[in-house]
Amino acid sequence: MHGGQTALALLLMLAAGTLVGGQQTxxxxxxxxxxxxxxxxSEEECGKYTACEWTDGxxxxxxxxxxxxxxxxxxxxxxxxxxxxxxxSDPSVTMFGHDESNLIFEVIHHEDYxxxxxxxxxxxxxxxxxxxxxxxxxxxxxxKYSVGVPALGDHxxxxxxxxxxxxxxxxxxxxxxxxxxxxxxxxxxASSYLYGFGENTHxxxxxxxxxxxxxxxFARDQPVGTDAMNEYGHHPYYMVMEDDQGNxxxxxxxxxxxxxxxxxxxxxGTPTLTLRTIxxxxxxxxxxxxxxxxxxxxxVNMVGNPAFPPYWALGxxxxxxxxxxxxGVRAARERMKAMNIPQDVxxxxxxxxxxxxxxxxxxxxxxxxxxxxxELHNDNVKLTIILDPAVVIDFDDYQPSIRGKxxxxxxxxxxxxxxxxDQEPAADDYMVGYVWPDxxxxxxxxxxxxxxxxxxxxxxxxxEVIKFDSLWIDMNEPANFGTNLDKPFNWPPDKEPWSLKCPxxxxxxxxxxxxxxxxxxNQSKRITDHTICMTGNQTDGTSTFLHYDVHSLYGWxxxxxxxxxxxxxxxxxxxxxxxxxxxxxxxxxAIHWLGDNTADWTHMKMSIVGMFDFTMFGIPMxxxxxxxxxxxxxxxxCARWMQLGAFYPFSRNHNTMGTGDQxxxxxxxxxxxxxxxxxVRYRYLPxxxxxxxxxxxxxxxxxxxxxxxxxxxxxxRDVDDQFLWGNGLMVAPVLKQGAVSRDVYFPQGxxxxxxxxxxxxxxPATHSIDAPLEVIPLYVRxxxxxxxxxxxxxTVDSRQNPFGLTVALDAxxxxxxxxxxxxxxxxxSMGESYMCKLQYVGNELTSFxxxxxxxxxxxxxxxISIYGASSNPTAITVNxxxxxxxxxTFSEDVEVLTIRLSAHxxxxxxxxxx
Ligand SMILES: *[C@@H]1O[C@H](CO)[C@@H](O)[C@H](O)[C@H]1NC(C)=O
Ligand SMILES: *[C@@H]1O[C@H](CO)[C@@H](O)[C@H](O)[C@H]1NC(C)=O
Ligand SMILES: *[C@@H]1O[C@H](CO)[C@@H](O)[C@H](O)[C@H]1NC(C)=O
Ligand SMILES: CC(=O)N[C@H]1CO[C@H](CO)[C@@H](O)[C@@H]1O
Numbered sequence: 039m040h041g042g043q044t045a046l047a048l049l050l051m052l053a054a055g056t057l058v059g060g061q062q063t064x065x066x067x068x069x070x071x072x073x074x075x076x077x078x079x080s081e082e083e084c085g086k087y088t089a090c091e092w093t094d095g096x097x098x099x100x101x102x103x104x105x106x107x108x109x110x111x112x113x114x115x116x117x118x119x120x121x122x123x124x125x126x127s128d129p130s131v132t133m134f135g136h137d138e139s140n141l142i143f144e145v146i147h148h149e150d151y152x153x154x155x156x157x158x159x160x161x162x163x164x165x166x167x168x169x170x171x172x173x174x175x176x177x178x179x180x181x182k183y184s185v186g187v188p189a190l191g192d193h194x195x196x197x198x199x200x201x202x203x204x205x206x207x208x209x210x211x212x213x214x215x216x217x218x219x220x221x222x223x224x225x226x227x228a229s230s231y232l233y234g235f236g237e238n239t240h241x242x243x244x245x246x247x248x249x250x251x252x253x254x255x256f257a258r259d260q261p262v263g264t265d266a267m268n269e270y271g272h273h274p275y276y277m278v279m280e281d282d283q284g285n286x287x288x289x290x291x292x293x294x295x296x297x298x299x300x301x302x303x304x305x306x307g308t309p310t311l312t313l314r315t316i317x318x319x320x321x322x323x324x325x326x327x328x329x330x331x332x333x334x335x336x337x338v339n340m341v342g343n344p345a346f347p348p349y350w351a352l353g354x355x356x357x358x359x360x361x362x363x364x365x366g367v368r369a370a371r372e373r374m375k376a377m378n379i380p381q382d383v384x385x386x387x388x389x390x391x392x393x394x395x396x397x398x399x400x401x402x403x404x405x406x407x408x409x410x411x412x413e414l415h416n417d418n419v420k421l422t423i424i425l426d427p428a429v430v431i432d433f434d435d436y437q438p439s440i441r442g443k444x445x446x447x448x449x450x451x452x453x454x455x456x457x458x459x460d461q462e463p464a465a466d467d468y469m470v471g472y473v474w475p476d477x478x479x480x481x482x483x484x485x486x487x488x489x490x491x492x493x494x495x496x497x498x499x500x501x502e503v504i505k506f507d508s509l510w511i512d513m514n515e516p517a518n519f520g521t522n523l524d525k526p527f528n529w530p531p532d533k534e535p536w537s538l539k540c541p542x543x544x545x546x547x548x549x550x551x552x553x554x555x556x557x558x559x560n561q562s563k564r565i566t567d568h569t570i571c572m573t574g575n576q577t578d579g580t581s582t583f584l585h586y587d588v589h590s591l592y593g594w595x596x597x598x599x600x601x602x603x604x605x606x607x608x609x610x611x612x613x614x615x616x617x618x619x620x621x622x623x624x625x626x627x628a629i630h631w632l633g634d635n636t637a638d639w640t641h642m643k644m645s646i647v648g649m650f651d652f653t654m655f656g657i658p659m660x661x662x663x664x665x666x667x668x669x670x671x672x673x674x675x676c677a678r679w680m681q682l683g684a685f686y687p688f689s690r691n692h693n694t695m696g697t698g699d700q701x702x703x704x705x706x707x708x709x710x711x712x713x714x715x716x717x718v719r720y721r722y723l724p725x726x727x728x729x730x731x732x733x734x735x736x737x738x739x740x741x742x743x744x745x746x747x748x749x750x751x752x753x754x755r756d757v758d759d760q761f762l763w764g765n766g767l768m769v770a771p772v773l774k775q776g777a778v779s780r781d782v783y784f785p786q787g788x789x790x791x792x793x794x795x796x797x798x799x800x801x802p803a804t805h806s807i808d809a810p811l812e813v814i815p816l817y818v819r820x821x822x823x824x825x826x827x828x829x830x831x832x833t834v835d836s837r838q839n840p841f842g843l844t845v846a847l848d849a850x851x852x853x854x855x856x857x858x859x860x861x862x863x864x865x866x867s868m869g870e871s872y873m874c875k876l877q878y879v880g881n882e883l884t885s886f887x888x889x890x891x892x893x894x895x896x897x898x899x900x901x902i903s904i905y906g907a908s909s910n911p912t913a914i915t916v917n918x919x920x921x922x923x924x925x926x927t928f929s930e931d932v933e934v935l936t937i938r939l940s941a942h943x944x945x946x947x948x949x950x951x952x
């Protein structure tokens with residue numbers, strides 16, 4: 039399990055590097071971080087830190103011998119791995135002080151492909167993430183990895199190796215730094231095929247190493263942009279493809295404190311990663327796949343398999359902030375209906391509320407909201423409403439806050455001495471801020487059981503008033519306006535200026551605040567900017583936590599509470615909670631949209647990268663605001679975005695207050711394009727549904743980057759302007775203004791045009807494809823059977839329609855698929871669901887029903903299209919009975935055989951073609 043080698047090898051290597059021809063030693067690229075950013079790096083600034091050294095115009099970390107730790111014990115067998123003690127080599131070497139003198143390095147074996155490595159203080163107990171993970175009771179017996187640490191007395195470093203190939207997955211470079219509020223570790227990477235980390239908006243799925251790029255991670259109400267900013271969620275998780283064969287591993291740094299990651303090349307070109315966090319411990323989980331898809335499954339199994347969305351949630355969602363009245367909603371609905379555009383969900387943003395208070399509706403412009411909800415429900419359209427976490431400090435008249443105070447549901451200052459002198463007496467020792475309502479607010483502590491009960495009760499009471507079907511939880515980073523400033527931007531003009539001001543202490547002004555204070559909308563340049571103070575006390579009933587540590591869990595905790603509330607309200611169903619802020623594990627309860635983007639072609643492109651990232655994070659039900667949130671799209675952009683958005687798993691058109699309407703009915707061209715393309719989406723929803731079933735049951739991905747399906751295809755590793763649904767349906771949207779064609783990359787195999795069935799390409803190949811405005815290139819991969827159903831105006835209707843199969847043959851004339859079916863929104867159970875496997879082999883299409891014949895009563899296969907059929911058959915039998923020649927057509931030019939039949943889904947199907 040652990041190597042007993044000496045550190046001499048590394049020492050010699052470094053020494054040699056210094057001696058050879060006066061070259062810079064490799065590790066000079068391991069830069070010293072400055073709280074104010076690298077722009078201040080000067081010899082003088084560098085000299086302030088004993089952990090830093092100035093060489094040839096660069097301020098870099100001192101080497102491991104001077105700056106790191108020494109192995110201070112023999113390895114101790116723990117039964118589940120081993121641990122060794124570490125001792126700080128030179129206590130005088132430090133970045134920001136308060137170095138841990140003694141650490142424990144612990145290796146814990148879980149599965150053969152799953153390894154945990156923890157580095158923590160030997161002297162004190164430090165914060166660890168309280169979010170539960172699924173870990174096996176007993177470890178696997180044949181680990182696929184080995185961990186190397188040097189022998190007693192040597193300078194500490196460690197590495198993780200894949201046994202089968204010898205690939206080095208993790209290999210520390212430079213010194214480990216472990217201080218009270220600054221922890222830093224560097225690792226060589228096996229390659230520069232690095233993916234993941236979030237929530238950040240990345241311009242490309244594959245990360246950049248040159249120039250060096252540094253992204254912060256800390257939950258924040260930060261709109262989508264092209265800078266290296268931290269956004270709503272917290273996902274310190276990445277994957278590396280190690281070699282040309284596609285062997286891949288992933289690493290989670292299970293830490294919820296403010297952090298940052300930096301990617302760069304060492305002077306010799308080695309791709310390297312720095313991880314920094316300002317609290318907690320180092321707690322790594324490694325997953326060895328070996329394929330990217332297996333890596334994903336293994337990770338998702340640990341953090342929790344994704345929620346299974348109800349069928350209706352896969353329909354189209356229409357939303358905006360600024361309908362301003364029930365009439366605004368009715369007008370948009372009328373446009374949809376007039377143009378026959380499918381829609382399953384209508385969503386309302388905060389403008390439905392009275393004075394933007396949760397659990398209210400505006401009696402003036404939304405007085406007949408209950409009637410509107412009834413109209414929607416009569417049309418089989420579901421209602422999603424938004425809720426913000428913060429509630430007003432009106433403890434006299436506003437019942438939710440009165441009851442919340444009775445439950446003691448809100449975040450408190452960590453010390454009574456921090457309560458501002460001018461605090462309203464009724465607000466006790468709660469931390470008070472200001473968000474959308476015109477009155478100050480308090481912030482529920484959703485970690486706390488009493489808060490969860492209170493929240494659940496408020497949701498139940500409001501459902502008696504407004505019959506919503508699902509909830510959208512926003513602003514849950516949590517966002518607070520104007521923190522540390524004179525006043526919030528939306529502060530009532532007639533009131534004395536006021537804002538939440540955070541004390542100047544080590545929590546609110548940590549020595550290394552990470553890059554987040556220097557990017558994005560960072561007016562106070564403090565980590566408390568735009569959120570509440572780090573000196574808040576929270577509790578899960580057992581332990582007390584500082585907001586400093588659990589800040590990034592706020593959205594996760596609200597998601598858990600909201601999911602629980604909806605389950606109590608709608609027992610036996612699959613609740614839908616749309617959350618802005620997420621953490622590893624949120625996918626079990628939440629779906630996600632990619633935040634406040636802009637009607638901008640670059641943002642449209644980046645949304646594909648965002649989908650890939652959230653696929654990695656185990657939240658596959660994801661999409662961006664179609665047609666853009668901020669600013670106004672033109673007809674062309676909205677048309678192209680509706681085409682792309684028709685293939686987001688979570689497909690929602692949404693925009694902001696003060697902009698014109700952008701629902702698809704607003705332009706005749708967009709309406710026509712949307713009606714058509716959402717029809718294609720609805721047609722293939724049975725396929726998408728089966729993919730979500732697999733995601734829920736096994737942790738499989740839904741939207742896949744090409745590299746998940748073709749891991750040894752080096753070209754596919756850079757493709758982030760195309761994506762797949764499952765293994766079978768490829769989407770290649772047009773993402774450029776004015777473009778009427780695009781290059782499409784076709785990996786290995788046969789690719790057919792999805793709807794026409796003609797062979798588009800035999801890959802690997804890149805072709806320029808015509809795509810005038812009304813066309814989005816769509817392909818089905820040879821070897822795959824896609825189930826479909828005739829589309830309708832909503833899924834309640836479409837679920838009654840006849841089924842068909844798109845059978846796309848591979849080079850050996852075969853194809854495979856499956857159908858999963860159930861009530862669509864009941865609790866998932868094997869007993870009440872239908873599963874059938876489909877195969878086309880040797881000119882025979884066969885269905886094998888696994889279970890649930892009675893679940894599909896009344897549903898029939900009525901059409902089968904075989905793509906890549908070589909000739910017109912002489913005879914076709916369905917379950918032994920011959921079809922008449924008029925029941926099929928063979929189209930010679932496109933090689934498509936279309937068979938009309940009538941066969942119950944609940945009976946085994948055999949179609950023999952001769
Ligand atoms: C991994 O660590 C062991 C023990 O220190 C060492 O012998 C080995 O050379 C290291 N491997 C790499 C690739 O650095
Ligand atoms: C906050 O939590 C800490 C740690 O449990 C505790 O010592 C302190 O009294 C709490 N503060 C308040 C005001 O309850
Ligand atoms: C809704 O109201 C806001 C604020 O009064 C206004 O700016 C906006 O234009 C209105 N939206 C529409 C669609 O009329
Ligand atoms: C709103 C604000 O102050 N944004 C600033 C955040 O920091 C970056 C980098 O220093 C500035 O460019 C922004 O203007």
